[in-house]
Amino acid sequence: MMGFISYLVNGISLGSVYALIALGYTMVYGIAKMLNFAHGDVIMIGSYVVFSTVSTMGLPPAAGILISVAVCTVLGVVIERIAYRPLRQASKLVVLITAIGVSYFLQNVALLIYGANTKSFTSVVTIPPLSLAGGALIISGETIVTILACIVIMIVLTLFIRHSKPGRAMLAVSEDGGAAQLMGVNVDGTIALTFAIGSALAAVAGVLLCSSYPSLTPYTGAMPGIKAFVAAVFGGIGSIPGAFIGGILLGIIEILGKAYISSQLADAIVFAVLIVVLLVKPTGILGRQIQEKV
Amino acid sequence: MALLEVESLGISFGGLRAVDNFNISVEKEQLYGLIGPNGAGKTTIFNLLTGVYKPDKGTIRLDGENMVGKNTIDINKAGIARTFQNIRLFKDMSVIDNVKVGLHNHHSYSTLSAIFRFPSYYKVEKEIRERAMELLKVFGLEEECDYLASNLPYGKQRKLEIARALATGPKLLLLDEPAAGMNPNETGELMDTIRFVRDNFHMTILLIEHDMKLVSGICEGLTVLNFGQVLAEGTTGEVLNNPEVIKAYLGE
Numbered sequence: 001m002m003g004f005i006s007y008l009v010n011g012i013s014l015g016s017v018y019a020l021i022a023l024g025y026t027m028v029y030g031i032a033k034m035l036n037f038a039h040g041d042v043i044m045i046g047s048y049v050v051f052s053t054v055s056t057m058g059l060p061p062a063a064g065i066l067i068s069v070a071v072c073t074v075l076g077v078v079i080e081r082i083a084y085r086p087l088r089q090a091s092k093l094v095v096l097i098t099a100i101g102v103s104y105f106l107q108n109v110a111l112l113i114y115g116a117n118t119k120s121f122t123s124v125v126t127i128p129p130l131s132l133a134g135g136a137l138i139i140s141g142e143t144i145v146t147i148l149a150c151i152v153i154m155i156v157l158t159l160f161i162r163h164s165k166p167g168r169a170m171l172a173v174s175e176d177g178g179a180a181q182l183m184g185v186n187v188d189g190t191i192a193l194t195f196a197i198g199s200a201l202a203a204v205a206g207v208l209l210c211s212s213y214p215s216l217t218p219y220t221g222a223m224p225g226i227k228a229f230v231a232a233v234f235g236g237i238g239s240i241p242g243a244f245i246g247g248i249l250l251g252i253i254e255i256l257g258k259a260y261i262s263s264q265l266a267d268a269i270v271f272a273v274l275i276v277v278l279l280v281k282p283t284g285i286l287g288r289q290i291q292e293k294v
Numbered sequence: 295m296a297l298l299e300v301e302s303l304g305i306s307f308g309g310l311r312a313v314d315n316f317n318i319s320v321e322k323e324q325l326y327g328l329i330g331p332n333g334a335g336k337t338t339i340f341n342l343l344t345g346v347y348k349p350d351k352g353t354i355r356l357d358g359e360n361m362v363g364k365n366t367i368d369i370n371k372a373g374i375a376r377t378f379q380n381i382r383l384f385k386d387m388s389v390i391d392n393v394k395v396g397l398h399n400h401h402s403y404s405t406l407s408a409i410f411r412f413p414s415y416y417k418v419e420k421e422i423r424e425r426a427m428e429l430l431k432v433f434g435l436e437e438e439c440d441y442l443a444s445n446l447p448y449g450k451q452r453k454l455e456i457a458r459a460l461a462t463g464p465k466l467l468l469l470d471e472p473a474a475g476m477n478p479n480e481t482g483e484l485m486d487t488i489r490f491v492r493d494n495f496h497m498t499i500l501l502i503e504h505d506m507k508l509v510s511g512i513c514e515g516l517t518v519l520n521f522g523q524v525l526a527e528g529t530t531g532e533v534l535n536n537p538e539v540i541k542a543y544l545g546e
Contacts, residue, residue, distance in 0.1 A: 076355075156409065160409055163419070164401070164408035164409075164415065164419070165394075165398065165401070165403070165408065165418075165419075166408055167386070167407050167408070167423070168391055168394055168395050168398075169395065169398060171386070171387055171391070172384050172387065172395045173385065175384045175385065175386060175387070176382055176384060177348070178382075179378070179382040179383075179384070180384075180395065181366045181367055181370075182344055182370060182376060183367050183370065183375070183395055183398065183401045183458060183459070183461075183462055184367055184370035184395050184396075184398055184462050185367070185372055185395060185398050187365055187367075192404065245348070257339055
């Protein structure tokens with residue numbers, strides 16, 4: 001029983017990371033109507049920034065995280081400006097291929113700077129593990145911090161989007177960019193802001209991910225990126241609560257699958273679940289029903 | 295000088311001359327109608343006036359200021375706001391949030407203060423809310439301020455669109471078929487609303503409409519468009535009795 005609870009908590013923790021990454025996918029999709037497949041690699045860049053500043057330069061972890069968030073925010077905006085904005089009128093396929101190109105570009109930049117060798121990431125979390133039920137259940141500091149960070153970020157983000165001027169602009173652009181523009185809303189600026197927020201969250205996700213799973217390579221971001229994309233689709237792409245629910249569920253499924261079915265098959269299980277969900281509910285758990293006009 | 299002055303405006307789509315040599319002049323606080331058969335190019339003209347399309351010929355001046363070549367955002371900031379033929383509210387947002395989006399460029403605070411809730415956030419959001427509520431009251435929508443826009447009845451959605459456009463602080467309000475799909479009662483109420491907006495906001499209004507009761511009831515001047523060209527213009531009485539106009543509308 002304690003084993004199950006422990007797996008469940010670990011699953012929620014991993015799921016929290018997926019949820020943070022999935023937010024980036026889902027917000028960008030909702031507002032710019034594109035899939036930013038380079039999003040996973042922004043996580044990797046963010047983790048390397050923390051690695052360089054904290055492990056190599058010896059800065060305090062908090063400073064390293066702030067620098068990483070700043071670097072990723074700028075990186076996200078620059079990627080949007082250079083790679084995606086010129087393609088605003090192009091077909092979706094062109095944008096998708098460009099995003100894959102940006103993804104490889106970022107991986108190769110990291111490969112050039114840091115090499116292919118695995119770097120060992122030092123956890124930025126210093127709080128001690130929590131021991132419950134007389135030592136039968138131990139929850140690591142990383143797990144606690146990850147879950148709390150995800151909850152706080154979700155609340156702040158939801159409040160920001162629902163109750164602030166830039167948030168309303170984001171909602172308006174996601175519903176009808178043309179009408180929003182005619183009401184004087186700067187659509188390009190709003191899309192840039194979305195990339196900035198998504199990338200800042202990716203930096204946080206990268207730090208949390210690498211604190212729990214401390215090996216860092218130029219490909220570290222790829223798999224979590226894909227899984228977070230699955231989480232976003234699973235929850236209903238374009239929906240923020242959907243990304244949260246999808247991420248958490250995916251993390252739980254992955255960890256429980258590893259623990260009780262097969263550690264080799266865990267990833268396959270994750271994707272199988274996606275296929276089943278899409279067969280039953282093509283728009284995802286909280287996805288908007290697309291009404292067909294007859 | 296007229297508030298809106300358009301001279302020899304034209305645009306082609308492929309081989310089709312959708313609008314050709316179009317002129318219009320609307321005085322300050324005038325209620326002016328743009329009518330014409332389906333496909334005459336009326337909505338195209340609205341799209342030209344708001345910068346959605348770029349004209350290949352002609353000038354558009356608002357209060358003496360050139361509008362041609364500006365993008366939609368800058369034209370809106372310069373003072374042209376519109377509604378749409380097929381309502382384009384932000385349907386999944388609340389009624390008041392729709393108006394707040396219209397107020398976007400009139401109140402500002404930094405994104406950081408929105409995230410971390412600095413005092414400027416509360417102060418400005420309060421102003422925005424108060425201003426939005428004032429506008430909603432004018433249109434009798436204050437009770438419904440927290441409804442989703444899509445849950446409003448049709449006539450009120452049309453009113454909300456006008457409120458949202460007014461929130462952007464325009465000098466010129468463009469209404470694209472405001473009475474489309476309305477029953478005679480709703481149309482009557484709409485006419486009162488339009489007159490009220492003109493009188494209370496000292497607004498200049500240019501509207502496209504097919505409903506002749508509305509056109510003859512509130513428009514002071516009319517321009518008739520046919521096949522992208524001006525067929526007739528003048529006071530409403532003159533234009534509606536013009537044999538050319540009757541022919542274009544009803545056939546011989």
